[in-house]
Amino acid sequence: MSDRSLLSTNARPWRTWHTSRSWLAAAMVAALAACASVQPGANNASAPAAVQSADGPLAVPPNLVALTQPEGQTRLLTAANKQSYWALAQYFETQKNQAYCSVASSVMALNALGIRRPESTLYPDFPYFSQEDFFRNVDPQVATAARVSREGMTLDQLSTVLSGFPVDVKKYHAGDLSISQFRDLIRSTTAQSYRFALLNFHRVEIGEEGGGHWSPVAAYDAASDSALVLDVARYKYPAVWVPIAQLYASSQAVDNVSGLSRGVVVVSKRGN
Numbered sequence: 001m002s003d004r005s006l007l008s009t010n011a012r013p014w015r016t017w018h019t020s021r022s023w024l025a026a027a028m029v030a031a032l033a034a035c036a037s038v039q040p041g042a043n044n045a046s047a048p049a050a051v052q053s054a055d056g057p058l059a060v061p062p063n064l065v066a067l068t069q070p071e072g073q074t075r076l077l078t079a080a081n082k083q084s085y086w087a088l089a090q091y092f093e094t095q096k097n098q099a100y101c102s103v104a105s106s107v108m109a110l111n112a113l114g115i116r117r118p119e120s121t122l123y124p125d126f127p128y129f130s131q132e133d134f135f136r137n138v139d140p141q142v143a144t145a146a147r148v149s150r151e152g153m154t155l156d157q158l159s160t161v162l163s164g165f166p167v168d169v170k171k172y173h174a175g176d177l178s179i180s181q182f183r184d185l186i187r188s189t190t191a192q193s194y195r196f197a198l199l200n201f202h203r204v205e206i207g208e209e210g211g212g213h214w215s216p217v218a219a220y221d222a223a224s225d226s227a228l229v230l231d232v233a234r235y236k237y238p239a240v241w242v243p244i245a246q247l248y249a250s251s252q253a254v255d256n257v258s259g260l261s262r263g264v265v266v267v268s269k270r271g272n
Contacts, residue, residue, distance in 0.1 A: 058236055061207030063246065067228065067239040075221040075241055076228065082219035083193040085228065087112040089218070094234045096131045101214040102153040102198075103131045104232040106162060108216055109196040109267045115166055138164060152212065154258040155200045159265050168268045174251035175261030182248045185264060186227050187220045195268035199229065202262065205250035206242050212255060212262065220244075 065072045076082060091111040095104035110129040111117070117127035118136070135145045142160050143153060153161065159171035174182060189197040197217040203210035218239075219228040226241040242250075251262045 057238075058209055060237065060240060063207050063243065065224075065226070065241040067241070072228075072239075072241055075224060075226070076219060078223070079219050079221040079228075081187050081191040081222075082228075084190045084196055084216070085218035085230075087193040088196065088216055088230060092230055093131075093232065095232045097149055098233070099149050099152045100131055101232050102158045102200075103134050103148065105198045105214045105216050106158065106267075107131055107134060108230075108232070109198060110165060110167070112196065113167060113194060113267070113269050115269065151257070153214075154255050155260070155263050155265060156258060158198070158200070158214070162265065162267055166270065168270050170266045170268075172264045172266070173261045174248060174263040177248075177263070179245065179248045182251070182264075183220075183225075183244050185266070186217055186244070186247075187222075189266055190217060190220045190227070192268075195266060198265045198267065199247070199251060200255070200262040200264070201247065201250035202253035203250070205253055206246045208237060210236070212253075217264075 060066045065075070067073065067076065076085065088108055091108045093104055093108060095101045107129040117129055118133065120126060120128040120130050121132050122128070122130050135143065135148075138144075138161050143157055155171055155173060159169055162169045172185060177185070186197060189195050198214060199217050200212065200214050203213055213231075213233065215229050215231045215233075217227050218230050220226075221228075221241065224241065225244050227244060227247055228239060228241050229247070230239045231237045251264065253262055254260065255262055
């Protein structure tokens with residue numbers, strides 16, 4: 001067999017794998033697009049930054065790239081650091097009220113980690129981490145469902161709450177990190193399928209409307225130096241790629257409750 005024939009023969013399995021992988025990626029993006037709060041084509045340079053549309057969602061600011069857009073999909077498919085996305089996407093959900101962003105982000109991560117799940121009120125026959133049961137075993141001195149429904153949670157609060165679950169938790173106030181350290185943290189975490197970055201940021205610094213917010217970060221694209229934020233307020237904004245410099249600035253914003261900078265809580269399987 002000639003070298004040319006050998007190359008052709010060996011290439012077919014790779015093309016089959018590559019085509020299968022690309023198809024899977026496209027299918028996952030399509031699934032998220034179906035849940036997104038803007039229609040494809042809404043993100044363009046002429047779009048106003050956060051204009052209320054007839055059906056409720058806000059327009060994506062022109063400095064951000066929605067995952068539903070071709071460019072957003074290309075970034076996901078070509079990014080080297082996206083293992084967190086595959087694990088989180090299948091558990092992607094919307095926060096049950098406007099203050100439950102920390103809770104929605106947490107249950108996404110807990111389910112994606114593949115750890116033992118508790119009994120579920122919503123699904124009696126299937127153990128599952130849910131927003132409804134999240135505070136079942138949380139110390140009420142730290143946080144309660146009623147209080148969080150009104151106020152949300154600070155970086156330190158969520159870190160303490162998650163430490164009560166069978167996971168390892170590390171918190172990082174952005175004020176203690178340089179932008180290089182922040183980038184490295186996002187890059188290294190999104191390269192893993194057993195470690196997830198929950199970002200506490202301020203929307204205004206990335207051009208969105210609103211205040212403090214929580215959402216998981218699922219991927220990092222080196223070419224554009226941007227990170228993919230899976231926004232759990234899907235009634236408001238879709239998943240978007242945010243430039244790291246702006247994401248860093250948004251996480252440095254001071255939380256009025258704690259008086260400290262916002263930042264990142266990293267949740268992982270114990271021993272990882």
